[in-house]
Amino acid sequence: MKKKLLPSIHHSSFIISHLLFILSILSIPVNCFAYEIIQSGSALRRFESRDHVNIVFLNSSGQLGGVENLLLDLCASLRAAEPAWRLHLIVPAAGPLVERARALDVEVTVLPFPHALARLGDAGAGGPAGRSTGRAVFARRALFAAPFTLLYARRLRSVLRSLNPEVIHTNGFKMHVLGSWTRAAHVPVVWHIHDYVGSRPLMARLLRLSARGCAVVVANSQSVAGDVRAALGRRVRVRSVYNAIDLKRFTPEGETVDLDALAGLPPPAHDVVRVGLVATLARWKGQRTFLEALSRVPVQLPVRGYVVGDALYQTDGSQYQLDELRRMAAELGISERVGFTGFVEDAAAAMRSLDVVVHASTEPEPFGLVIAEAMACGRAVIVSASGGAAEIFTDGADALGHTPGDADGLASRITQLASDPILRARLGRTARAAAELRFDRTRLAADWIPIYREVSDWKETNEGREASQREEKEEGVKIKDEMKAST
Secondary structure, rough: OOHHHHHHHOOOHHHHHHHHHHHHHOOOOOOOOEEEOOOOOOOOOOOOOOOOOOEEEEEEEOOOOOHHHHHHHHHHHHHHHOEEEEEEEEEEEOOOOHHHHOOOOOEEOOOOOOOOHHHOOOOOEEEEOOOOOOOOOOOOOOHHHHHOOOOOOOHHHHHHHHHHEEEEEOHHHHHHHHHHHHHHHOOOOEEOOOOOOOOOHHHHHHHHHHHHHEEEEEEEOHHHHHHHHHHHHHHHOOOEOOOOEEOOOOOOOOOOOOOOHHOOOOOOOOOEEEEEEEEEEEEEHOOOHHHHHHHOOOOOOEEEEEEEEEOOOOOOOOOOHHHHHHHHHHOOOOOOOOOEEEOOOHHHHHOOOEEEOOOOOOOEOOOHHHHHHHHOOOOEEEEEEOOOOHHHOEEEEOOOEEOOHHHHHHHHHHHHHHHHHHHHHHHHHHHHHHHHHHHHHHHHHHHHHHHHHOOOOOOOOOHHHHHHHHHHHHHHHHHHHHHHHOO
């Protein structure tokens, strides 16, 4: 029966049911690797008055994307405000994040993901990347990864036990689930959610089943906070804290990079207007829309486009590859008008090398860190005005908005700015002023320390545990019914 069933999987619950099945065989609840540490007196360790506090961060990548840069900014702010606190980072692979974290006096443990777990992701199975993978393919990969995931969770549990944190702060859906599974029973987990949950039905369901171990969700915008409440219901408390950046790094003046040399292009004319999209190559970041928009900008305007970024993550089905984008540019007839630089480590220098920074996400943007960074660099910014991104700029005052996925509308905005240097300069000045008011990372410690203190009082009550167990049983019945229907 199993061999017959596997090729015809059509339901999102298939892999979750198998994970739960494995856990039930082991007689382990959904927060399956939670372990008890018995201490004299209260198991909760309040730390309002403590000089030494131990926070462990779990992050899904060792590379540098927007989430990782925000994590570094948070650690820098905490280190400045509370220099005696112990900050420890666990990542599944080495990368530039590791050295940057250590430079902030953050201890780092690299605990490699098994290959099957590293490649596993639902973004291409109904998430923001669309359905490039397909749920049946995802389910087969997830089923294959399940035993490796359990082994990894046991290793992570052992590391956490040795670190003995007061709080676990997780980034990335995989780490939200793993953190809840592997936490000590008395240790609160803070899910720092940077993406929409509702658009990813597979992950939303797994988060609902793992929510018992989460003390609070911190969302990076009001838009994401509302989505989390809708997707997870009353299982979790939700707060929102806007992202912030290092205003001493992202400045209008400073080092630049030769984008043309990086892209293998000849030097352009002296009056060229450089327009660039700075982002990872996640499919929903809008590289296709950007290229289509460039193809519709009048050829007589001296505009050169740049795609700055590369595929940073290991998850299958969620990203473009640079060669794929180069072929796309050739098909649009703009190969000589656009360059592909690959990953540029100094994002601030890359932005200062542009006259216009484009944000082109085709799905609602949870926050849009690149928007804040480009504004701080004093550049004219074009924003895909949806989701959390719409909360952080004022159209026509400190940036220009366009409709997500509308290549014609984006082309019109690019043409407008390429034709008007006075407008570019005005937007750049007001953007910097707005960034100084809204995005200074020094406020992050003031935003986050009260949250850490609040969750230090968290504990799972008997009533809450019983309610969660009832919900898990009801979810299990639904899963069994769906599995029967899939046969």
